[in-house]
Amino acid sequence: MTRTLNDSLAHAEPGSQVTLQGWVHRRRELASVTFLVLRDRTGLAQVVVAPGTPVPPEETTVEVTGTATANPQAPGGVEVTAPTITLLTEPAETPPVELWRPTLDTSLPTLLDHAPVTWRHPAQRARWELAAASLRGFRATLDAAGFTEVQSPKFVESATESGSNVFEVDYFGRPAYLAQSPQFYKQQLVGVFERVYEVGPVFRAEPHDTVRHLAEYVSLDVELGFVRDHRDVLAVLRDVVAGMADGVRRWAAAAIKRLGVEVPVVPEEIPVIGFADALRLVGAPEDEPDLAPEHEREIGAWAKAEHGSDLVAVEGYPMAKRPFYTHPWSRDDAAAPPRPTGHAGWSNSFDLLFRGLELVTGGQRLHRPGDYDAALRARGEDPADYAAYLQAFRHGMPPHGGFAIGLERWTARLVEAANVREVTLFPRDLHRLTP
Amino acid sequence: MTRTLNDSLAHAEPGSQVTLQGWVHRRRELASVTFLVLRDRTGLAQVVVAPGTPVPPEETTVEVTGTATANPQAPGGVEVTAPTITLLTEPAETPPVELWRPTLDTSLPTLLDHAPVTWRHPAQRARWELAAASLRGFRATLDAAGFTEVQSPKFVESATESGSNVFEVDYFGRPAYLAQSPQFYKQQLVGVFERVYEVGPVFRAEPHDTVRHLAEYVSLDVELGFVRDHRDVLAVLRDVVAGMADGVRRWAAAAIKRLGVEVPVVPEEIPVIGFADALRLVGAPEDEPDLAPEHEREIGAWAKAEHGSDLVAVEGYPMAKRPFYTHPWSRDDAAAPPRPTGHAGWSNSFDLLFRGLELVTGGQRLHRPGDYDAALRARGEDPADYAAYLQAFRHGMPPHGGFAIGLERWTARLVEAANVREVTLFPRDLHRLTP
Numbered sequence: 112m113t114r115t116l117n118d119s120l121a122h123a124e125p126g127s128q129v130t131l132q133g134w135v136h137r138r139r140e141l142a143s144v145t146f147l148v149l150r151d152r153t154g155l156a157q158v159v160v161a162p163g164t165p166v167p168p169e170e171t172t173v174e175v176t177g178t179a180t181a182n183p184q185a186p187g188g189v190e191v192t193a194p195t196i197t198l199l200t201e202p203a204e205t206p207p208v209e210l211w212r213p214t215l216d217t218s219l220p221t222l223l224d225h226a227p228v229t230w231r232h233p234a235q236r237a238r239w240e241l242a243a244a245s246l247r248g249f250r251a252t253l254d255a256a257g258f259t260e261v262q263s264p265k266f267v268e269s270a271t272e273s274g275s276n277v278f279e280v281d282y283f284g285r286p287a288y289l290a291q292s293p294q295f296y297k298q299q300l301v302g303v304f305e306r307v308y309e310v311g312p313v314f315r316a317e318p319h320d321t322v323r324h325l326a327e328y329v330s331l332d333v334e335l336g337f338v339r340d341h342r343d344v345l346a347v348l349r350d351v352v353a354g355m356a357d358g359v360r361r362w363a364a365a366a367i368k369r370l371g372v373e374v375p376v377v378p379e380e381i382p383v384i385g386f387a388d389a390l391r392l393v394g395a396p397e398d399e400p401d402l403a404p405e406h407e408r409e410i411g412a413w414a415k416a417e418h419g420s421d422l423v424a425v426e427g428y429p430m431a432k433r434p435f436y437t438h439p440w441s442r443d444d445a446a447a448p449p450r451p452t453g454h455a456g457w458s459n460s461f462d463l464l465f466r467g468l469e470l471v472t473g474g475q476r477l478h479r480p481g482d483y484d485a486a487l488r489a490r491g492e493d494p495a496d497y498a499a500y501l502q503a504f505r506h507g508m509p510p511h512g513g514f515a516i517g518l519e520r521w522t523a524r525l526v527e528a529a530n531v532r533e534v535t536l537f538p539r540d541l542h543r544l545t546p
Numbered sequence: 547m548t549r550t551l552n553d554s555l556a557h558a559e560p561g562s563q564v565t566l567q568g569w570v571h572r573r574r575e576l577a578s579v580t581f582l583v584l585r586d587r588t589g590l591a592q593v594v595v596a597p598g599t600p601v602p603p604e605e606t607t608v609e610v611t612g613t614a615t616a617n618p619q620a621p622g623g624v625e626v627t628a629p630t631i632t633l634l635t636e637p638a639e640t641p642p643v644e645l646w647r648p649t650l651d652t653s654l655p656t657l658l659d660h661a662p663v664t665w666r667h668p669a670q671r672a673r674w675e676l677a678a679a680s681l682r683g684f685r686a687t688l689d690a691a692g693f694t695e696v697q698s699p700k701f702v703e704s705a706t707e708s709g710s711n712v713f714e715v716d717y718f719g720r721p722a723y724l725a726q727s728p729q730f731y732k733q734q735l736v737g738v739f740e741r742v743y744e745v746g747p748v749f750r751a752e753p754h755d756t757v758r759h760l761a762e763y764v765s766l767d768v769e770l771g772f773v774r775d776h777r778d779v780l781a782v783l784r785d786v787v788a789g790m791a792d793g794v795r796r797w798a799a800a801a802i803k804r805l806g807v808e809v810p811v812v813p814e815e816i817p818v819i820g821f822a823d824a825l826r827l828v829g830a831p832e833d834e835p836d837l838a839p840e841h842e843r844e845i846g847a848w849a850k851a852e853h854g855s856d857l858v859a860v861e862g863y864p865m866a867k868r869p870f871y872t873h874p875w876s877r878d879d880a881a882a883p884p885r886p887t888g889h890a891g892w893s894n895s896f897d898l899l900f901r902g903l904e905l906v907t908g909g910q911r912l913h914r915p916g917d918y919d920a921a922l923r924a925r926g927e928d929p930a931d932y933a934a935y936l937q938a939f940r941h942g943m944p945p946h947g948g949f950a951i952g953l954e955r956w957t958a959r960l961v962e963a964a965n966v967r968e969v970t971l972f973p974r975d976l977h978r979l980t981p
């Protein structure tokens with residue numbers, strides 16, 4: 112037998128025999144007829160069953176062989192009549208939520224506790240389809256721009272390399288740590304490939320219990336060499352976000368439609384506001400070292416009103432709030448859009464806000480070995496503790512920079528989910544290690 | 547200024563000013579002239595420097611502005627003369643190995659200890675280019691075949707889920723474990739998407755100290771639903787390996803040439819030999835439960851001689867050597883090629899050998915909840931310990947199967963590296979956690 116996928120049933124010749132496979136999405140017993148709605152990866156199909164014929168319970172996997180019959184009321188205009196239904200497994204237990212209802216109306220704990228089943232709901236599944244299409248758009252953009260995909264190790268020797276809140280592992284009897292980011296490795300690999308990217312899990316042991324933090328998330332990391340400053344990095348970020356939006360439009364059109372998602376139109380140039388100007392805009396004191404979430408929302412609203420853009424970059428964050436490898440402010444061209452008023456103490460770094468929420472952090476990094484030694488010593492650290500990392504710089508590195516996008520935050524903003532857990536297949540946090 | 551990449555220098559108009567950026571690959575001081583060979587991500591370029599002009603040490607990053615000048619002896623037929631050389635960083639320290647020599651002749655410890663620098667050698671770098679192109683081919687094949695990319699969690703709650711040799715993590719004060727594979731998650735997600743794949747790190751705490759084991763490696767995982775048996779899985783594996791080989795040919799042509807790699811031609815159908823027949827072929831006792839590495843080499847040689855194929859699948863391994871979720875042997879069609887003589891005790895599983903080395907393990911899995919309960923109990927395990935995993939099956943799963951390819955093993959066979967560490971960017975093993 113050749114399987115007909117549900118979305119191809121519309122093209123079946125009326126009167127021909129077809130075989131479908133999938134899940135019993137819904138049983139509907141009417142007075143004179145029973146409908147079996149079958150779900151497969153491509154969509155739904157309607158099967159007409161004679162009254163009194165037993166139909167397996169919802170979610171049971173079945174094979175249905177029958178006659179393709181025109182019916183304008185059926186999905187795609189064709190349904191299956193006179194079916195033979197073969198069970199492919201035991202009759203399924205009743206699902207924890209009714210998957211056939213148009214919307215998945217359930218509490219977050221139920222959604223997460225029963226993730227292997229709740230992800231089957233077409234609306235929930237559509238959320239991940241957006242994430243998968245975004246990953247595809249991300250890679251397609253970078254592959255076309257001369258980037259090389261890399262895979263860096265998740266076990267690292269030193270906790271200092273990754274900051275303080277790291278997970279400790281028993282590594283063959285000695286301590287090791289899980290990488291908080293591929294930062295050090297992607298920089299070293301700029302020395303090899305010039306332009307690299309990585310998609311992979313990162314691990315954060317901060318005991319945050321918020322709607323936007325996870326103990327493990329998918330980081331989309333990019334790093335590139337031979338930049339003038341962070342604006343070159345921002346230009347690549349612009350293309351990457353545009354590529355992710357295009358990916359969604361191209362490969363997840365059905366999911367967009369189902370969820371009513373408004374995919375952002377990414378302008379040719381993302382509006383940039385200097386950190387000091389951003390503080391002024393939101394009326395914050397000029398010595399504030401960072402932007403609060405409500406400030407980010409205000410700046411997002413400003414970008415939408417002023418520039419018609421869902422995206423806005425804030426550049427020139429204070430050095431004190433950025434990691435030691437951050438490059439200090441170096442731009443002095445008067446032609447640049449609004450920029451910090453002072454140079455000392457500002458950095459060549461940026462955050463990208465998407466609809467008023469921080470989505471990306473990036474910037475230019477130091478690349479001279481002497482600057483690394485000085486930056487580490489200024490923070491009371493010993494460069495010798497970073498010897499493995501610093502060898503790349505001692506042996507010649509170009510000016511470079513990069514950024515990291517959190518996949519879950521991107522998807523959450525796209526579908527306007529209140530909590531990143533709603534768009535994570537199997538979230539891990541302070542309290543949750545299962546399913 | 548607009549940067550000219552080295553591989554575009556050949557197209558520069560003779561006499562025009564060009565600006566190159568890269569690493570000083572080599573300084574060659576002759577009696578009458580000094581050559582600076584510049585390396586960037588696209589290749590090498592020759593710069594002619596007046597005698598006596600200082601040239602920065604090898605590996606220093608520089609910007610070179612000069613005149614494009616035809617010279618049949620130069621790479622691409624064009625070199626740069628009358629250059630201005632600007633250092634982009636401090637003069638580089640002498641590299642641990644001479645990166646400009648055509649072959650990287652060094653010991654494995656030196657190669658690995660100085661990985662951030664040794665990967666810069668064009669021959670070493672070419673090895674990773676093959677890996678990256680393979681990943682691209684892997685995804686392109688599956689994207690085109692209706693698969694959805696997924697990202698599963700690396701933290702798992704239970705050690706039993708992953709087998710015995712797992713890494714333990716301090717997870718906010720309680721124990722968690724690192725996933726040995728995405729097996730359980732990719733199966734659950736077949737219930738959602740039917741066809742899924744994942745590329746990501748897996749963690750193995752077996753204290754192996756061999757040329758083919760790592761504590762962390764990149765696993766290319768695939769799982770698909772609505773299969774008849776493992777032969778349907780093998781057909782997808784065939785297309786995936788062919789897609790990886792095509793990816794290498796398409797996106798790593800320069801690396802193939804540099805390394806003299808023979809990319810396998812994947813036959814339309816991979817030859818299959820039954821496990822019992824394989825034992826007979828190599829003259830092993832018929833009650834052997836597994837194939838030894840020398841047996842695999844013999845079977846690889848047989849496939850090459852008999853079928854002209856670098857790839858051969860061995861099917862029907864004894865159930866006793868396979869995980870509890872393995873589906874027992876179910877084929878009884880007389881038309882099938884050589885197959886195990888007995889059914890009881892054999893499995894619907896296979897290994898794929900690539901040039902005589904195990905590259906892939908795969909097969910059909912159980913899908914009926916009752917079969918899982920029985921299989922676990924038969925191994926002395928309590929199904930309740932697997933409740934989160936088993937809920938997918940209780941709520942309806944299709945017949946399904948899948949496989950996992952180890953990226954490092956694939957690349958190692960491709961370049962005929964004796965040790966998987968030679969093709970891993972930053973390997974992690976019993977002894978090594980750095981760089």
